[in-house]
Amino acid sequence: xxxxxxxxxxxxxxxxxxxxxIADYAVIKLDGEGLIRSWHTGAEHLTGYTAAEIxxxxxxxxxxxxxxxxxxxxxxxxxAAEAGTYATEGWRLRKDGTLYWASVALTAVSGRAGSAGGFxxxxxxxxxxxxxxxxxxxxxxxxxxxxxxQVIRVDCDGLVRSWNPGAQKxxxxxxxxxxxxxxxxxxxxxxxxxxxxxxxxxxAVRDGSMEAEGWRIRKDGTRFxxxxxxxxxxxxxxxxxxxxxxxxxxxxxxxxxRLVQRQRDEILDLSTPVIQVWDKVLVLPLIGTxxxxxxxxxxxxxxxxxxxxxxxxxxxxxxxVPGIDSAVAQHLLETVEAARxxxxxxxxxxxxxxxxxSMVHLGIELGGLRSRTSLRDALQLALRLVxxxxxxxxxxxxxx
Amino acid sequence: MPDQSAIMRMGRDLLVILxxxxxxxxxxxxxxxxxxxxxxxxxxxxxxxxSGVDVIDSFVAQVLARLVRMVRLLGAxxxxxxxxxxxxxxxxxxxASMPEVTTALSAEQGMARLRRMRADDxxxxxxxxxR
Amino acid sequence: xxTTAEMPPADLLAMTxxxxxxxxxxxxVRSVMRSYALQAGLGLTATTKVxxxxxxxxxxxxxxxxxxxGVATFEEASSGHNRGVRAVxxxxxxxxxxxxxxxxxxFSTVGSLGLGLPGSCRLVDEFSIDSAPGxxxxxxxxxxxx
Numbered sequence: 001x002x003x004x005x006x007x008x009x010x011x012x013x014x015x016x017x018x019x020x021x022i023a024d025y026a027v028i029k030l031d032g033e034g035l036i037r038s039w040h041t042g043a044e045h046l047t048g049y050t051a052a053e054i055x056x057x058x059x060x061x062x063x064x065x066x067x068x069x070x071x072x073x074x075x076x077x078x079x080a081a082e083a084g085t086y087a088t089e090g091w092r093l094r095k096d097g098t099l100y101w102a103s104v105a106l107t108a109v110s111g112r113a114g115s116a117g118g119f120x121x122x123x124x125x126x127x128x129x130x131x132x133x134x135x136x137x138x139x140x141x142x143x144x145x146x147x148x149x150q151v152i153r154v155d156c157d158g159l160v161r162s163w164n165p166g167a168q169k170x171x172x173x174x175x176x177x178x179x180x181x182x183x184x185x186x187x188x189x190x191x192x193x194x195x196x197x198x199x200x201x202x203x204a205v206r207d208g209s210m211e212a213e214g215w216r217i218r219k220d221g222t223r224f225x226x227x228x229x230x231x232x233x234x235x236x237x238x239x240x241x242x243x244x245x246x247x248x249x250x251x252x253x254x255x256x257x258r259l260v261q262r263q264r265d266e267i268l269d270l271s272t273p274v275i276q277v278w279d280k281v282l283v284l285p286l287i288g289t290x291x292x293x294x295x296x297x298x299x300x301x302x303x304x305x306x307x308x309x310x311x312x313x314x315x316x317x318x319x320x321v322p323g324i325d326s327a328v329a330q331h332l333l334e335t336v337e338a339a340r341x342x343x344x345x346x347x348x349x350x351x352x353x354x355x356x357x358s359m360v361h362l363g364i365e366l367g368g369l370r371s372r373t374s375l376r377d378a379l380q381l382a383l384r385l386v387x388x389x390x391x392x393x394x395x396x397x398x399x400x
Numbered sequence: 401m402p403d404q405s406a407i408m409r410m411g412r413d414l415l416v417i418l419x420x421x422x423x424x425x426x427x428x429x430x431x432x433x434x435x436x437x438x439x440x441x442x443x444x445x446x447x448x449x450x451s452g453v454d455v456i457d458s459f460v461a462q463v464l465a466r467l468v469r470m471v472r473l474l475g476a477x478x479x480x481x482x483x484x485x486x487x488x489x490x491x492x493x494x495x496a497s498m499p500e501v502t503t504a505l506s507a508e509q510g511m512a513r514l515r516r517m518r519a520d521d522x523x524x525x526x527x528x529x530x531r
Numbered sequence: 532x533x534t535t536a537e538m539p540p541a542d543l544l545a546m547t548x549x550x551x552x553x554x555x556x557x558x559x560v561r562s563v564m565r566s567y568a569l570q571a572g573l574g575l576t577a578t579t580k581v582x583x584x585x586x587x588x589x590x591x592x593x594x595x596x597x598x599x600x601g602v603a604t605f606e607e608a609s610s611g612h613n614r615g616v617r618a619v620x621x622x623x624x625x626x627x628x629x630x631x632x633x634x635x636x637x638f639s640t641v642g643s644l645g646l647g648l649p650g651s652c653r654l655v656d657e658f659s660i661d662s663a664p665g666x667x668x669x670x671x672x673x674x675x676x677x
Contacts, residue, residue: 251611338492343506389513486575489579
């Protein structure tokens with residue numbers, strides 16, 4: 001016979017078996033007073049209670065203390081009794097006192113002949129899902145509140161999928177102008193052509209994230225120096241479903257760095273003073289390497305000193321310069337020529353044997369520039385030159 | 401003479417003062433005026449003072465170098481004086497640094513230089529003014 | 532020939548064009564460049580260099596372009612805290628067949644010194660040239676305060 005008490009018992013067994021295999025949910029039978037009458041593995045995993053501990057307890061044990069005291073358990077049951085079903089979300093309590101966010105579905109089960117009715121209660125742990133949702137919402141709000149940094153989402157094809165106030169401030173584009181467009185619109189032509197984007201995306205996937213700096217183009221065509229971090233977004237299976245791109249405008253910092261570097265260079269130059277050793281004779285002791293920037297600054301200050309001191313001879317002492325290569329020689333010769341245009345003679349001093357050798361090997365020609373090994377010899381020559389300029393000032397004197 | 405220049409006689413020498421922003425026509429007329437004045441006065445020297453000139457480009461440098469050569473052909477000595485530091489640096493980087501031209505810091509030093517060059521004509525020690 | 536509009540009074544220069552038709556315009560070019568350099572806070576040496584470069588490039592247009600006609604445009608440049616001046620020299624002359632050769636020192640087409648291009652290049656922070664026979668020449672330069 002299929003109907004009748006025997007069949008019902010068979011069905012119940014079947015359902016009980018099903019319930020016992022459900023692990024993600026707690027499916028619990030409550031009696032008419034709300035006392036727990038069934039238990040299963042899933043429920044134990046979720047709440048921490050064993051069947052022996054929980055059967056006969058009121059469903060209120062699952063509620064946080066404050067909610068239980070407020071009679072929330074009874075209220076929920078009454079709502080289910082009235083409407084037949086009742087669904088709610090809220091915090092529930094485990095045996096160990098920890099809270100989890102649950103989705104609870106209550107179903108009123110009418111009593112059969114001879115047995116009182118009760119409730120079916122299905123509890124689903126939504127903690128992880130809720131956290132994800134909150135995080136997403138929170139992140140969304142966070143991203144939208146960031147006004148100085150670009151945080152955007154780019155899909156696997158490189159199309160822009162989201163925009164934020166920082167991105168607008170940085171590039172000048174409105175959301176509707178960029179969403180759906182390829183991210184290469186912000187890159188320079190050279191970069192876009194050379195496939196920088198693909199390399200960046202590959203690197204981001206391979207290494208977990210990628211950081212780079214480079215020029216980007218604003219809506220008005222001007223450039224800015226950007227620091228960009230690209231991170232892949234993965235779905236639950238670990239597949240890359242897009243990228244988050246965070247970009248900042250570092251142009252100012254880059255300029256500040258250059259300014260700081262320049263100030264450092266100038267301080268370094270202060271340690272290379274032009275010395276007036278004699279009336280109308282200046283000595284410039286060169287120390288350290290001589291790149292074009294430094295050479296230009298030194299030349300400027302030397303020439304200004306020549307004008308200020310009315311110098312007639314300048315001694316460039318290179319004993320502190322580690323190596324004279326063609327580039328350094330070029331800078332020196334240019335300085336000498338500029339001084340010559342101001343009527344000043346120059347003498348190179350501190351030329352060591354190895355310097356002389358390398359200069360000849362490199363084919364460096366000094367032209368008419370006189371050189372001496374020691375500063376003392378250079379000074380002697382300088383004084384002689386000054387003397388000549390002074391002494392033959394009148395018609396009668398003829399210097400041999 | 402145009403407003404941007406003036407020629408003065410100082411004994412047997414001429415002092416040509418240039419100032420401001422020189423236009424091409426002025427520069428070329430200076431060439432003519434100075435050479436004719438050197439010839440007319442049998443000057444022994446000419447100083448071209450450019451201390452009041454902010455910019456000397458390759459054309460002006462070329463004309464100045466030409467002027468010096470012309471004056472020498474007329475038997476006089478010539479020097480450019482007063483090239484400003486920024487102008488000196490620029491001329492060198494431009495590659496127009498007039499290597500054959502004698503230079504001096506000021507008109508005063510230039511005068512002394514001219515006298516020295518006349519006095520030391522035969523026994524002049526190389527001052528390194530030639531590249 | 533008509534030259535240019537009057538320079539705007541003391542307030543900020545934004546963009547200026549100077550037609551290059553005759554020798555008088557060389558003075559104009561130098562004067563405008565000097566004003567922009569001053570506005571951008573360029574030092575004396577940087578100013579002298581960029582004004583000289585402008586003079587060289589404008590002179591090139593007068594000497595080499597057909598009819599000697601062209602245009603120089605100036606504008607203030609800015610990048611972060613740095614300011615500068617950007618100028619573009621354009622002419623519709625015969626164009627340069629071999630830009631590389633022209634950029635090497637001493638190259639000259641017409642009898643002048645031929646120092647215009649490589650010399651100007653050395654004087655400025657940024658330099659670019661775009662030229663081809665029949666297409667004229669466009670030279671862009673930029674000089675920064677820092």
